[in-house]
Amino acid sequence: MMDRKDQNVKGMNRRTFIKVSGAAGLGLSLTSFGVPTLLRAEPAPIKIGSVQPATGPLAMIGQGQRRGNLLAAEYINSMGGIKSMDGAKLKLLLGDSESKPEVGRQEADRLIKEGAVMLTGPFQSGVAMAIATLCEQRQVPFVMDVAALDAITRKGYKYTFRVFITAKGLVGGAVKYLKMVTKEKKVMPKRAVVTNTADAFGKGMSGGFIKFLGKSGLPIEIVERIQYPLGIHDLSAEVARIKAAKPDIIFPVSRPGDSVILTRELYKQRVELMGIFCPGSPGWYEPEVIKDLGDLILYVLINVPWINPSSPVYKQANKAFLKAYGKYLDTNSAYAYTGVLVLADALERAGSTKPEALLKALHKTYYKDPPVLGGPVQFNERGDNIGAMTGLIQVQPDPDPLKRVKIVAPKEFAQSDKIVFPAPQLWERG
Amino acid sequence: MNADLALQLGIQGLLTGGIYGLIGLGLSLIFGVMGVINFAHGQMIVMGMYVSFWILTLFGIDPYLSLMVVAAVIFALGYLVQSTIVNRIIDYPEAMQVVPLVSLGLILENMALLFWGPDHRSPETALGLDAIRVGSATIDVSRLMAFGLAILFTLCIFLFLKKSNLGKSIRAAADNRTGAILVGIKVNRINNISFALGAATTGAAGALLLPLMPVTPHLGHDFTLIAFVVVILGGMGNLLGALFGGLILGLAESLSALWLPATMKHLVSFGILVVIMLFKPHGLFGGKR
Numbered sequence: 244m245m246d247r248k249d250q251n252v253k254g255m256n257r258r259t260f261i262k263v264s265g266a267a268g269l270g271l272s273l274t275s276f277g278v279p280t281l282l283r284a285e286p287a288p289i290k291i292g293s294v295q296p297a298t299g300p301l302a303m304i305g306q307g308q309r310r311g312n313l314l315a316a317e318y319i320n321s322m323g324g325i326k327s328m329d330g331a332k333l334k335l336l337l338g339d340s341e342s343k344p345e346v347g348r349q350e351a352d353r354l355i356k357e358g359a360v361m362l363t364g365p366f367q368s369g370v371a372m373a374i375a376t377l378c379e380q381r382q383v384p385f386v387m388d389v390a391a392l393d394a395i396t397r398k399g400y401k402y403t404f405r406v407f408i409t410a411k412g413l414v415g416g417a418v419k420y421l422k423m424v425t426k427e428k429k430v431m432p433k434r435a436v437v438t439n440t441a442d443a444f445g446k447g448m449s450g451g452f453i454k455f456l457g458k459s460g461l462p463i464e465i466v467e468r469i470q471y472p473l474g475i476h477d478l479s480a481e482v483a484r485i486k487a488a489k490p491d492i493i494f495p496v497s498r499p500g501d502s503v504i505l506t507r508e509l510y511k512q513r514v515e516l517m518g519i520f521c522p523g524s525p526g527w528y529e530p531e532v533i534k535d536l537g538d539l540i541l542y543v544l545i546n547v548p549w550i551n552p553s554s555p556v557y558k559q560a561n562k563a564f565l566k567a568y569g570k571y572l573d574t575n576s577a578y579a580y581t582g583v584l585v586l587a588d589a590l591e592r593a594g595s596t597k598p599e600a601l602l603k604a605l606h607k608t609y610y611k612d613p614p615v616l617g618g619p620v621q622f623n624e625r626g627d628n629i630g631a632m633t634g635l636i637q638v639q640p641d642p643d644p645l646k647r648v649k650i651v652a653p654k655e656f657a658q659s660d661k662i663v664f665p666a667p668q669l670w671e672r673g
Numbered sequence: 674m675n676a677d678l679a680l681q682l683g684i685q686g687l688l689t690g691g692i693y694g695l696i697g698l699g700l701s702l703i704f705g706v707m708g709v710i711n712f713a714h715g716q717m718i719v720m721g722m723y724v725s726f727w728i729l730t731l732f733g734i735d736p737y738l739s740l741m742v743v744a745a746v747i748f749a750l751g752y753l754v755q756s757t758i759v760n761r762i763i764d765y766p767e768a769m770q771v772v773p774l775v776s777l778g779l780i781l782e783n784m785a786l787l788f789w790g791p792d793h794r795s796p797e798t799a800l801g802l803d804a805i806r807v808g809s810a811t812i813d814v815s816r817l818m819a820f821g822l823a824i825l826f827t828l829c830i831f832l833f834l835k836k837s838n839l840g841k842s843i844r845a846a847a848d849n850r851t852g853a854i855l856v857g858i859k860v861n862r863i864n865n866i867s868f869a870l871g872a873a874t875t876g877a878a879g880a881l882l883l884p885l886m887p888v889t890p891h892l893g894h895d896f897t898l899i900a901f902v903v904v905i906l907g908g909m910g911n912l913l914g915a916l917f918g919g920l921i922l923g924l925a926e927s928l929s930a931l932w933l934p935a936t937m938k939h940l941v942s943f944g945i946l947v948v949i950m951l952f953k954p955h956g957l958f959g960g961k962r
Contacts (some may be wrong), residue, residue, distance in 0.1 A: 299891055302791030471935035473690045475690060476886040476895065479813065480930035483681040500887045509803040511683075512811045530793045535887070569797040 285439025288334035289596060291316065291586060292354030292546050294364035295579075299342030300474035301366065303499050304525060304575055308366050308389065309337060311572070314563055327594040333587060340370045348373040355381050360596040363582040366575065368392030369443035375403040382598045384605060387580030389575055392447045396625040402598070404622050406582050406604055408548045408631035409636060411489045413457060414451045414462035416633030417522035417546040418459045420652055424544065424635075424639045425461070432517050434466045438481070438505065439496035441470040445524070449496040452522045464559060466490060475501055482508040495524070502526030506539050510669040517665035521545040523633065530570040530647050533638065540638050542666030548578045549616050549634040552658065555616035556584070571645055574615065581613045585620055593599075616656055637662060682927045685767040688922025691820030692885070694898055695878045698827055699899035701872035705910030706847040707864055711772055713778035717872055717897030720781055721747050721879020722888040723789055726796065729883070736880040737818065743880040751872025755865045763864065778893060783891035795887035811939055819881040826874060829915045835858055843867050867950040902946050908956025909927045917958065921945070959962030
């Protein structure tokens with residue numbers, strides 16, 4: 244082993260080594276400032292942050308959303324990137340909210356620190372609230388692909404935009420279609436039960452629906468409202484209470500897991516109903532749910548901001564989605580897809596990643612042919628999409644389970660001209 | 674109060690309680706023998722659900738028929754975990770045992786996400802929709818099956834520990850490890866078998882739960898939590914205690930629906946836990962101290 248004396252003979256010990264190498268490193272880095280960069284092959288990618296509930300109780304939807312975001316970015320890149328910025332490619336930075344608001348905010352913060360110039364996501368209204376506040380502080384435009392709670396865009400935030408419909412629009416659509424169905428079929432349910440998951444969206448949505456229904460003039464009485472935690476595993480006690488309330492119709496605001504438990508439990512406990520009418524929530528149209536519930540899912544009516552199957556953008560996206568993931572592009576993934584298209588469109592027109600330029604471009608958005616029902620995407624002063632609308636869909640028999648979901652209203656988009664209501668009882672379906 | 678509703682809720686609570694007991698059984702067994710708390714318990718149940726899900730979708734064999742196969746697969750998993758991980762940490766302080774087992778839970782959870790995706794899967798099973806009607810009440814057949822088998826499993830394991838030679842060795846090793854080594858019991862092997870046996874009950878629980886609820890990779894935490902409440906309620910390490918703890922919890926949660934919204938279910942279960950901890954700190958039936 245070398246002793247201190249030997250080191251001094253060579254003229255360098257540990258301390259001088261650190262000093263010398265530090266100085267050398269500093270010198271090198273300083274000189275590199277003055278050296279012109281060589282010709283670049285392509286411009287640096289534009290980073291977009293996507294925060295979705297990729298794990299946790301909403302992972303099923305969150306993964307679909309993330310895939311929608313990714314596929315849209317891939318599509319934009321395959322078409323030559325953002326042309327006004329020398330064909331810069333989009334690079335999606337992925338964040339996982341774990342279905343929790345506080346984690347969603349942390350993840351959004353991380354993505355902004357990693358250089359995201361805009362954010363999209365996050366499916367849950369509670370998470371959206373947390374991210375919207377953050378984006379306002381950090382001055383990063385936040386284009387929500389899905390999140391319905393009205394309050395998110397009622398705070399006067401400058402940087403928040405919403406491609407999805409508002410809860411108010413959703414509820415309005417539900418009552419409109421309920422009136423249409425009862426008038427057309429000349430039947431009127433008298434007693435109703437509302438069920439909902441007790442998260443921000445579930446409470447807000449079902450509360451809004453109950454209020455709106457009360458003002459609608461329809462003679463439907465809500466005899467019971469049942470709330471349960473997100474990710475519940477057993478609804479037998481709740482369905483026993485539903486049965487005791489003797490409703491004619493159920494209005495569930497659900498998520499994929501509980502919709503399956505609810506329907507099976509309604510079957511087992513033989514709850515007699517005219518039908519299930521979902522005022523607007525997931526859990527009734529996802530390919531897995533349709534496959535797993537078999538005939539029990541038939542005739543459920545769902546008011547939902549749905550896909551537009553005749554849109555060329557949808558056709559293209561659906562084909563790519565089917566190829567990549569083996570299932571159709573459902574409405575949430577289609578909205579996630581639209582979110583990134585709208586972002587890319589704003590970048591294209593802004594020609595810059597500066598927040599002011601992006602805000603200006605987002606306010607002037609007129610995205611003509613979105614893959615979802617409704618008119619062109621345009622934002623009002625609050626940042627809500629005035630083109631968003633809902634459709635009424637019904638699950639109807641079809642040998643191909645992937646084609647069971649049919650649009651029944653509005654007429655101009657309808658895929659089936661008959662609506663089945665009242666539906667046969669769950670246990671009378673062979 | 675609506676008498677029909679109360680009866681219905683009582684029946685459901687009892688049946689759900691049996692299932693809770695089954696969920697807690699493995700945790701109690703492993704703790705009782707080795708004093709190790711298996712934090713990957715819930716994820717092992719989820720693995721059991723996925724294995725029976727796989728057998729059902731690939732070969733069309735119903736969970737009730739594949740029950741033993743599923744239990745055997747998770748038995749093997751448990752054996753592997755004990756021999757590679759837990760035997761090395763068995764003498765460490767409890768706080769240090771937490772980390773490897775929590776990590777194992779996370780690994781299992783994310784493996785499930787990788788293999789089966791995030792979707793809620795709930796395939797139709799043979800008895801999944803059957804129910805027996807008695808007067809105004811409905812008895813769910815798949816819940817009844819799970820309830821009956823839960824009691825059967827608990828009794829079998831109880832008798833196995835009391836009567837069989839292997840069971841006696843397990844109890845000897847649990848009682849006095851050094852003494853057991855001295856009389857020639859291979860304690861590590863006994864530990865492997867005990868952990869694997871506990872794991873096998875979680876596998877069986879998974880198979881029995883598949884007809885009752887959609888499976889997702891993230892279910893595990895909830896199961897672990899239920900198992901903890903059940904086991905602490907009945908007394909840590911006391912097998913029959915776990916069963917009774919489950920029954921009390923199931924009944925209380927179900928009957929609470931008469932007065933309280935479902936969002937308050939956890940308030941009921943944890944409320945009971947706190948009260949029992951105050952008056953019987955070692956659980957209702959006195960567990961390992």
